[in-house]
Amino acid sequence: MPTSTGAQLLVRMLKAEGVRHVFTLSGLHVAPIYAACVEEGIALVDTRHEQAAAHAADATARLTRGIGVCCVTAGPGVTDALTGIANAWAAASPVLLLGGAAPTFNAGKGSLQEMEQVDLFTRITKWSDRIPAPDRVPTYLARAFRVMLSGRPGPVFLEVPWDVLSNGVDDAECPLPTGYRTRARLPGDPQLIQQAARMIESAARVAVIAGSSVFWDDAARELAAFAERAGAPVYLNGAGRGALPSDHPHFFSHTRKEALAEAEVVLVVGTPLDFRLGYGAGFGESAKIVQVDSDASEIGRNRSVDVGIVGDSRSVFAQLEAALPQARKAVGWLAELRKREGAKAQKQAAFERSDQKPVHHFRLAKELDEVARAAGDSMFVADGGNWVAIAAKVIQLRRPGRWLDPGPLGCLGVGAPFAIAAKLLHPDRPVFVIQGDGSFGFNGMDFETALRFRLPMVCVVGNDAAWGQIRLPQVQLFGPEKSPATLLAPTRYDKVVQALGGYGEHVEDPAGIRPALERAVASGTVACVNVMLDPDAPAASGAQGYAI
Numbered sequence: 001m002p003t004s005t006g007a008q009l010l011v012r013m014l015k016a017e018g019v020r021h022v023f024t025l026s027g028l029h030v031a032p033i034y035a036a037c038v039e040e041g042i043a044l045v046d047t048r049h050e051q052a053a054a055h056a057a058d059a060t061a062r063l064t065r066g067i068g069v070c071c072v073t074a075g076p077g078v079t080d081a082l083t084g085i086a087n088a089w090a091a092a093s094p095v096l097l098l099g100g101a102a103p104t105f106n107a108g109k110g111s112l113q114e115m116e117q118v119d120l121f122t123r124i125t126k127w128s129d130r131i132p133a134p135d136r137v138p139t140y141l142a143r144a145f146r147v148m149l150s151g152r153p154g155p156v157f158l159e160v161p162w163d164v165l166s167n168g169v170d171d172a173e174c175p176l177p178t179g180y181r182t183r184a185r186l187p188g189d190p191q192l193i194q195q196a197a198r199m200i201e202s203a204a205r206v207a208v209i210a211g212s213s214v215f216w217d218d219a220a221r222e223l224a225a226f227a228e229r230a231g232a233p234v235y236l237n238g239a240g241r242g243a244l245p246s247d248h249p250h251f252f253s254h255t256r257k258e259a260l261a262e263a264e265v266v267l268v269v270g271t272p273l274d275f276r277l278g279y280g281a282g283f284g285e286s287a288k289i290v291q292v293d294s295d296a297s298e299i300g301r302n303r304s305v306d307v308g309i310v311g312d313s314r315s316v317f318a319q320l321e322a323a324l325p326q327a328r329k330a331v332g333w334l335a336e337l338r339k340r341e342g343a344k345a346q347k348q349a350a351f352e353r354s355d356q357k358p359v360h361h362f363r364l365a366k367e368l369d370e371v372a373r374a375a376g377d378s379m380f381v382a383d384g385g386n387w388v389a390i391a392a393k394v395i396q397l398r399r400p401g402r403w404l405d406p407g408p409l410g411c412l413g414v415g416a417p418f419a420i421a422a423k424l425l426h427p428d429r430p431v432f433v434i435q436g437d438g439s440f441g442f443n444g445m446d447f448e449t450a451l452r453f454r455l456p457m458v459c460v461v462g463n464d465a466a467w468g469q470i471r472l473p474q475v476q477l478f479g480p481e482k483s484p485a486t487l488l489a490p491t492r493y494d495k496v497v498q499a500l501g502g503y504g505e506h507v508e509d510p511a512g513i514r515p516a517l518e519r520a521v522a523s524g525t526v527a528c529v530n531v532m533l534d535p536d537a538p539a540a541s542g543a544q545g546y547a548i
Contacts, residue, residue, distance in 0.1 A: 003168035006134035007032035010098075010160070011040045012176055013141035019069050021045050021060060021424055023053035023417075025080075027073020029100025029113070032165040045424065045453060047417065048445040050077050054084020055417035055443070057095045059381075059404055061088070062239060063425050065216060067148055071098040075113025082120060083411060088155045089124040091238075091407030092212065094148035095155040097121070101130070103163040121157035130159040135169045142180035149181060152295035153216065185217075186294060188311035188319055196290045196307045197323035199265050203288070205333050206232040207263035209256075209277065212239035212407075213270020213294060213313040215400050222317035223269075224248065229321050230267075231330035233259055233337055237271055238407065242397035253393070254344040255337050262333075263287055267320075270294075270313050273302045274408055292316045351541050352394065358534040359510050361387055361462060362541065365394035367513040368432065368460055375430040375521050378402065379422050383415030384436020385469025386538040387462030391434045393543065413442025415459065416450060423455040430521060433459040438467045440493050448500045450526045458520045459497065459528045464535040465490040472539050490532065497528035507531045 004012075011033060014022070021043045024030070037044050047053045050072045057068030068088075072081045078099040088095040102111030121128035127147045131140045137160075144156045200206050214223055214236070220243040227234045227250040234244055235256040244251040252259065260266060260282045269292040273280035280303025283289060289305040291298075292313065299308035309316055351362035368391065372378040380395055382388040382405035397403055404418045415433045422431050440461055450457055471486035494504030503523040505516040513531060520527035534540075 002171045004171055004174070005032060005036070005166055005168050006131070006137045006160070007036040007165040008039065009134065009137040009169075009174060009176070010141060010165070011036035011042060013138055014069060015040050015042060016176060017145055018066060021069075021421075023047060023056040023060075023068075023070040025050050025053055025072060025077065027077050027100055029073040029077075029102070029162060030071050030098065030160070030165070032162075033071050033098065033160075045420065045449070047420075047449050049443055050080035051084045051413060052417040052443045052446045052449070054081040054095065054097060055087070055414045056421045057097075058084060058088040058091070058093045059414070059418040059421035060425065061093045061095055061153075062091075062404065063401060063422060065218065067094045067096055067145065068421070069096045069098065072100065073113065074100040074102065074117070075115050077113070078117050079120070082124075085121060085155050085157065086124045087406055087409045087411040087414070090409035092153045092216075093155065093407075094153040096144055096148065097155060097157045099157060099159050101159050101161040104132075104161045105163065117159050118157070124155070125157050126154040128157040130161070131164050134164055134167045135174045137164070138174060138176050142177045146181040152298075185315050186311045187315035188292065188309040190319075192307055192309045193316070193319045193323050196267075196309065197320055199288050199290065199307065200230055200267070200320070201324060201328065203264035205263045205330065206230050206265045206267065206328070207259045208232045208234045208267045208269065209237070209260070209271055210234055210240045210243060210269045210313075211237050211271025214243045215239040217270070217313040219312075219314035219317055220244070220400050222314050222321070224250070226317040226321040229324050229327050231328040231334065232267070233334060235259065237276055239403075240270070240400075241403040242400040245398040246396040250334075252337055252341055254341045257282060258340060259337060260284070260287075265290065268292070269316070272298050272408070276408065279303065348393065355510050356534065357508065357510070358532045359507070359513065360537045360541070361390040361533055361543070362394065362537075363510050364460070364462060364513060364531050364533065365391040367517060368434070369395050371514060371517040371521065372430065372432055378430040378432060379426065380404070381415055381418040381422065381431065381433045382406075383412060383418070383433060384439045384462065385467070386472070386543070387436050387464075387468070387533065388434050389469070390538065390543050412436070412439040415439060416443050416446035419457045420446065420450050420453070420455055423450070423457055424453075431457040433457060435459050435461045436468075437461055437463040437465065437488060437491065437493065444493070444496060447497050447502060447526050447528070451501045456523075456525050457527070458517065459526070460517070461493045461528060461530045462533050463490060463493065463530055464533040466535050468535055468538065471535070492530060494528045494530040497526060500526070502526035502528065504528045504530065
């Protein structure tokens, strides 16, 4: 009678779920999984740090709207991956972390790298557990997939001891489960939809905040249709960026603060009322709030809402559009907001044209935007502080799924790992890493991983030789003499990437930015353009800020 090991059953479950890549860093505790991946044709991508493996799995989950998988060895391998899982938890990203462990028969004896691992993840995953035996592998994996992708997505940790992976079971006694999760959508309560529609219909000024669920629920088309029928300006954040193209008549970006303060009704869809929305304090005192989320526990957090709808973004937008009896006219308010947007954009454009030395952040962002648009259907990975915040104000996105940032945890180090995942999934799309000089230090060695796997990308380092987003407010609060640990050396990160085998250029003159970026794209390899920035420019332009 044929038999299979626990590792073979595990990898077959991954394959059946559509997993194409497993991110890892070599460790003997999980070697049986490696062998099974080779047998089943799942690619192993080995990074230079387990945190990077977890980040790459996170980006894979986001870009596929499925699951991402990372597999790490016991003890320090698991703890190194913990930060990446914490980031996935905050971003509601369904990542499966498989952690190796000593054989169960040696538990408690002091095996190599033995430690309590399951309890580490109980507060930052949707489920954390140990697979107890080989014959339980399929059912544990089925539950993991179901838990990760139901309701608010999120990560799962499964500990897989050596003997569970290595021992065999009869195939006839351990069939792979099917039909273990539903793909059903969750429409909103019809009564609440009607209540929200009546509020929207009677209001003169309606605004929409659309967040990550718009991407996860593939709701870009429904968002646009609703915005057009409701006559509402739309402001995007998180993975929702790009859901409306930058030239859409209902897309706005510079006037969010004013619109939220003036709107009579604000529709908040798939984004929490956290620090990014001022904990809900930025809305007008008399504004009616309609909040939509797949997670009922998010509705009403930090601010009371008038209508709370539990549902997926695509279904609810379609329901609300259908519930509005006719297209609303809000031409006057939209025109006023557009006029203010133009004034702010004109003020910003002065910084984008700046010839100052060191280079202004806005000038670098503008040059990057234009080169990236000329390169094609580009994707951006945001990994840093002030330089990223300013680039986000300039980069024009035309499609969803083209902007990857850490999410609300604000975790640095996602640059190379996110870009690796993006390039593996979409080899024909140019990938640009918007990299801070501080964040480069976290997982910069994984540009070697990108080179090893022949994944061309362009890393644009905004180098102010400081932890700029922290240093500027710290100096304002306490003065320069009480702001230690905020300065860095003006390191040549281009030479670091060159040493790894890639292409690098160093830029100090703004006139040299575009040619350097164009040469980096043309190099066809992993490239780094290191641009020296003015450390005081964000404060001078009013763009610097740090939320607590």
